[in-house]
Amino acid sequence: MNPILIDIVAVAIVLGVIVFVHELGHFIAAKIFGVRVETFSLGFGKRLMGFTAGDTDYRISLLPLGGYVRMAGENPMDQPSGKPDEFLSKPRWQRFIIAFAGPLMNILLAIGLLVPVYMREYPHNPVLDRPAVVAEVQPDSPAAKAGIRPQDRIIEVGGNQNPTWETLFMQTAISVDRPLSLTIDRGGQVVHTALTPIQDGNSNPPLVGLAPEEVTRFGEVNKNSPAEQAGLKPGDLALAVDGRKVLDPGNLVEEIQAVQPPLDSVKLGTPGKTITLTVERNGKSLTLPVTPTLAENVSKRQWMIGAAFTSDTTFLRLPFSEALQHSLQDNKRYSMVILDLVGKLVSQKASIQTLQGPVGIAAVTGEAARAPTLLPLFSVTSLISLNLGLLNLLPIPVLDGGMILFLFIESILRHDVSTRIKERVYQAGFAFLLILMTVVVYNDIVRAVVVRN
Template sequence: MVIFQNIWWLLVLIGVMILIHELGHYWAARFFDVKIEAFSFGFGPRLFGFRRGETDFRFSLILFGGYVKMAGEQPGDETNDPRSFTAKPRWQRLIIAFAGPAMNVVLAVALVTGLYMVRYPKMPASEREAIVGHVVPDSPAAKAGIREGDEIVRMDGIPAPTWEDVFIREISNAGNPIPLVLNRGGRQIRVTVTPILDERTGVGFAGWSEQSEIQVSGYVPGVNAARNAGLIRGDILLAINGQPIRSSHKLNEVLTASAGKPVEILYSRNGVRHKTAVQPEKSTVTGEERWMIGVQLEPRLIMTRLSFPEALRESIGRNLKSATLIYKFLQGIVERRMSAKSLEGPIRIAQLSGEAAREGPEAFIGLMAMVSLNLAIFNLLPIPILDGGVILLLLIEMLMRRDLSLQVKETVFKLGFVFLMAVVMFVLYNDISKILPG
């Protein structure tokens, strides 16, 4: 049942994003008076529809996204129609190709703006500094001499970094030394940390985590210990077995040491402190077997609402940071500082879609915004058959001031298709290998 729910919500997620993407192409093509032969909701054989002017608006068999068919769009399409795609100036064709990814960016910004107008998670002013809350023993951070309570005041030339800045540089710099300036008890200390490549996640790992009060943001599927003990979303975890908790790593460390024995958790709910006994459960949901209580954690946040201008500004900033992270991620893979195993495909996205939908509209909309931004950036990669490949060929033709031959275009698009299918097969293999035991 869960599998079918995941598939359904994946179809909803991807379907909306692809339709928005194709609407971008459609509106741009209409603006430049390109003849549009079909606008399809879905792929495959036509089921039903209607014709408006020269365009066939159709519903097709596989309701998974959609496409726009423009006259003369594909290499080899022969047409003398002055309104065909190929008859238009290259700069107009470039805008039409760019309009699809641009609409995905607009969707991501619009969704996050709407979320922030309803519920904006704000970090308390006292916890915005990048203070180390936990250091994993024998990790790169520990070997560099970093201690709990150290404040990172400069990282790789960035003054007063946030933990988001720290995270981006950590995961994208496996094997690369990162210079740090720490504030330890009023003294400034210079150290260098070199993240290692985490084979499980495929990204850089330094072995530190932020100091912050942590609160329950949700439950881990299949692990019911915390739920059975009465912990709910919004509870702030203060201590476990008498040891203060200022990071998720500290919680995991104590749970590992408990070896399955019940643990006592001190937590705060609406300002009132409570204690509860929790029986840890052994799980492999993270890819390795370990003791868990089944809570998803996040730093304590203050929830507020933003006005439209404030929400729009914050949304643009959030999406710019996310785009930077995606770029760093792709750059890390190309430079072999990150593993391609960290790429996730439709199976994993289906799991995330189902989990987000079951958690609520806010989580699902947030996931849609994130995936929409990823789709925009992926489509802009200079791979023939994608929008980025079309844009690249148009730019080459603009520099050459002549068209590439039909044979060259067909060959390039065939190679692009083969490469894209290879990527699809790889991410599918990645997804399946993460599900299968061992």
């Protein structure tokens, strides 16, 4: 199937499920409090089929992009008739619950979707849980321009004290093209600086140029390669090169290149200078003399030993209780990141280019849909649902949070805000969302064009 068609179908299904669950929350709460629901539709547009039960028309509509609930008297611009089963006739606390129920269902969906994912395969990378001690800084990268050096320990990032690598990566992800404050411990000296991550394609994480100290473990060893001839085995752990500690896979590659002859001075296939590679195998330290060979690697020349690296990420099958616990923890952490991003956008400490619109969401969803299992699609749907739930709670008219804000104001004033004022505020809110959506879609298209070129 055409990849673009897969993206369109996948995002339609995912957004359809998320919006349907959102509206189901409003529907259930409205029914509990006796609000007359005139229409509960799966999809938008022309009615295709359905049935009527009580006062409600349950229908399937033409466009399967979610659904909607129409409650009697819910439009704040309409003049209420005063009937007891109308939305505006209900006490404010009941209207608050009805408004809140939609976002709540999205949050519960996000939590629920991650549980079967984690019961099947919960990814655990021990590196992300470690303190943010820098092993490597890429030349000319944002990290290098910020003056960060190997062995620096980042003790504060964006207000987060003693961050792990996961916290650091999350903060850089929401600070594209905006300075991110860092505090560094450099051998007992406290250094303050700012790091500005830059965009690195439509689907890649922002370019930062930092690498953590991590285990450098060998995976596949090519037959008849210098590594095999030296006795290197899959699973061996690299400790040192010529007596210098190996900090991470990239550092090992750099150490090998640094002691070899210039790339342009020899022909491909020529043996280089022998290095002494210290590895750990079954708890014992071994010293192996390895002679790299000049080879072609991704269209560039490089001294290679013929062995690949493997990740220490493990995939666990968690029992239900642990899967639920991790889902709650991860959704809480993602929520803090989303709210932090909203705060940075408001204070202009983050760029609106950080946001992805329908095009970007479709690309991510389509990529997940093409995976061999449904687990990636569940994970993506969970994150989108959480985003929708939290963003709907923002105090912007037209959103559920705008209605909740009006209910809060009216509770303090002890009378309803005039229909004229509500109408003007809702019009302004609609215009704001329309402009925001236009800018986000424009960013999506620009990113797609840049990546394609």
